[in-house]
Amino acid sequence: MKKIIFISLSLFFLCYLSYSLFSLVKDNEKPYPYGFTSENASIQLEAEALLKSLPSPSNCRKYLHYLTEEPHMAGTEENYQLAKYVRDKFIEFGLEEVELVEYKVLLSYPKEIEIEMIEPKSYKASLREEGFFRDKDSYDSRVSIGFHAYSASGEVLAPVVYAHGGNPEDYDRLKEMGIDVKGKIVLVRYSMPYSYRGFKVFTAQARGAAAILIYSDPMDDGYMRGEVYPYGPWGPESHIQRGGVPFDFICPGDPFTPGWPSVEGAKRISPAESKVLPKIISAPLSWRDAKPILENLAGPVVPSKWQGGLPFTYHVGPGPAKVRIKVKMEEPVTSIWNVVGKIRGREEPEKWVVIGNHRDAWVYGAVDPNSGTSSLLELARVMGEITKDGYRPKRSIVFCNWDAEEYTLTGSTEWVEQWAEKLKKDGVVYINVDSACSGPLFDANVVPSLKSFLTSIIEDVQDPNTGLSVSEASKKIMGEERIREVIDTRVGSGSDHTAFLNFVCMPVINMGFDGPYGVYHSQFDNFYWMSHFGDPQFRYHSTMTTIWGIAALRLANADILPFDYVAYAEELSGYLAEIEDDVKNLLESELSLLENNLEKFKSQASKLNQEIKSLLSQDSVPRQTQASINTALMEVERCFFNQEGLPNRPWFKHLVYACKYTYAPEVIPGITEAVREKDWERAKSQILLLSKAVEKASSILSKI
Secondary structure (H helix, E strand, O other): OOOOOOHHHHHHHHHHHHHHHOOOOOOOOOOOOOOOOHHHHHHHHHHHHHHHOOOOOHHHHHHHHOOOOOOOOOOHHHHHHHHHHHHHHHOOOOOOOEEEEEEEOOOOEEEEEEEEEOOOOOEOOOOOOOOOOHHHHHHHHOOOOOOEOOOOEEEEEEEEOOOOOOHHHHHHHHHHHOOOOOOOOEEEEEOOOOOOHHHHHHHHHHHHOEEEEOOOOOHHHHHOOOEEOOOOOOOOOOOOOOOEEEOOOOOOOOOOOOOOOOOOOOOOOOHHHHOOOOOEEEEEHHHHHHHHHOOEOOOOOOHHHHHOOOOOOOEEOEEOEEEEEEEEEOOOHOOOOEEEEEEEEOOOOEEEEEEEEOOOOOOOOOOOOOOHHHHHHHHHHHHHHHHHOOOOEEEEEEEEOOOOHHHHHHHHHHHHOOOOOHHHHHHEEEEOOEEEOOOOEEEEEEEEHHHHHHHHHOOOOOOOOOEEEHHHHHOOOOOOOOOOOOOEEEOOOOOOHHHHHHOOOOOOEEEEEEEEOOOOOOOOOOOHHHHHHHHHOOOOHHHHHHHHHHHHHHHHHHOOOOOHHHHHHHHHHHHHHHHHHOOOOHHHHHHHHHHHHHHHHHHHHHHHHHHHHHHHOOOOOHHHHHHHHHHHHHHHOOOOOOOOOOOOOOOEEEEEEEEEEOOOOOEOOHHHHHHHHHOHHHHHHHHHHHHHHHHHHHHHHOOO
C-alpha cells in the first residue's frame, strides 16, 4: 500500500525540509528501522517525519493546566469530570470506539487522622502543607490532609522507635542494638534508595509494631539535595508524601477481587480474606511534623548511615517521645473510570499495540501522572492528524487512560484481568508512560527483546535542549561513571505495566524523563512546580509524545515484529549467573539442563535473526510469512507464563519477571526467592519450570 499518507504537498514539503530524511541522508548512512522491508521502511519514515513535526509544547502545557486545576483522587467527582474530558478529547482527535469503562472497587479516604506527641512535651502534627502566595493551588481547601490509603483504622498510644528506612535489615540492626519494636510506634523515612511505603508497613506489621509513621527527611528529598520549593525543585519542610500502603506486591488491583475483574456481579471476598490490606495503622508526616518527635528520642545514637539531614544527632529511642495516633478511614466500594479509544488497524485490526497512562492523582499530580496524560492527549491529537486523510496503521493502536493507579494499580489491573485471554493471544506490546517528565534524563525499563528497538528510537529523536540525541544527552547528564543504563532490562512494579507483564506476559516498555523532584505525592506537585522547575518550556512533554508515537507506530506497522530474542537469551544467562554460585553444587544437573536449553534458545534466536534480515532485504515479504513469523515471535514471551504463578504470590505468573516487595525488579523470581530462603526443593522445581519454558521457546523459534 504505497499511498499511505494523504497530506497536502505543502505540509509534506515542510516535513521534508525539517527532517531531510531522504535528501540529506543516504540510505546506507541512515539504517531503516528494523522490522521493515526497504519499501515499507520509506513509508514508515515518511509517517515518522510527519509525526515528529506535529507535537506541540503549548498544547501539552494547555492540557496540563486543565488537568491540574483541581485535586482529583480516584473515585471523586473531579476525577470523573477529567475522565469525561479525556474521553471528549479522544473523540475530538478522531479516535474510534472511545468509551468510559467503569469498575466498582474498594477505595480508601481519611475520615479522621490525629497525630500528637504526649510526652515529654506536647506537639500536634498539622498534617497540612503551607501555601506559597504566588501558587494559588497551594491554598486550595479541597486538598486532603496527609494520609495512607488502606491504612487500618484504630488508635495507639506508645513510645516511638526510629527505624531508618523501615526495611528488614534496619529492624535487624535495631535488634542487635537491643531495641524491641513490638508494641511501639516506628518512625521511618521515605529513604533513598526508595522502597515502597506498603512494604514498610508490611515489615513493621511483621515485626510487631503497633503503628508506623513515614516521613520525608531533607537528606532524601529536601534542602540537603538543593533549593526547595518555591525556589527550587526539592521538597520544603511541610511537604507530605501521600500514598497507598496495600500489599500489592502480593496481588495488585481491587483488594476484593484478586485475580478477576471487578465487573458487575463479580464475586467479592471479605476484608478479612484479603491478603493485601494492612492490619496496623499508618500515616505520612512532613519533616516539619517529624522533627519534634525525632528531637525527643533518647537511647543509642543511630548508625552513621541512618543520620538524616535535620540539624541534630538522631537517636533510635524508644522514647521518651510518646505519641498518640488516631486513624479513622472510610472505605467505600465505588466507581472508577478508565478511558479507552482505538485507531483500528487496516490489516490486522485484532492485534493490539496498547499505550497507556493513569489520570488519578493524590492531589494535582502535575508530574505524577498528568505530565504523562498531557503527552497521551497530544499523541492522540497527533495520531488523529496523521490518520484523518485515510492513513491507518497495520495493527490497531489502543489508547488507555487508567484510573485508581495510585491506590493499587487498580484500573489497569481490572482491565487486564477482564481482557486477559484477548491480550494473551493478540496483545503485541504495552507501552507505559506514568510520569512523562520531571526533568531531562530519559529513563526506561523494557523486556530484553525490545531494548535495541527502543535504543534505536532515542538515538534518532533529538533532545530539545542540547541538540544531541535523547540517548547521548541522557548519557552526558549521567556522566562517564554511569550507575545504570539509560534503558534497563530489569522490570519491577509500581506502575500500570505490571498487569500486562506479570499477569498475561505481554512485552512492555515503561519510560519517562526524570530530574530533581522532591515534591512527589504532595500538593506542591502542581502546575506552578512544573512550569518553573520540571519542564518550563514543555519541550520534554512533546519529546515524550514523539518517542511514544514512533514506538507505537513502528510496532503497529512492522512487517516483522522487532523482537530480539538473542538479547533475551543473553539476559537470562546473566540472571542465572547471579545465583549460580549459591546453587551449583546442590542443583548441578538441573542448572546444566537450563544452561543447555538457554544455549539452544540463543542459537535458534540467532538463526531466526539472520533469516529475518534476509527476508527484509527483499522487496516484499508474503503476508502469510509475516503472519506466521509474528505469531511465533509473540508466542515466545508467553512461554514464560506459568498458570500457577509464584509460590505465595500466584497472581504473578511470569517466570522471568516479578517485583520484590519493595517494587524493585526481581528476576527469575521463583528461583531467586527459593534460593534466598534456602528452599532447595522449591529451587529445583522452579529451575525445571524455567528450563521447560526456555525449551518451548526454542522449539517455537526452530519451527519458523
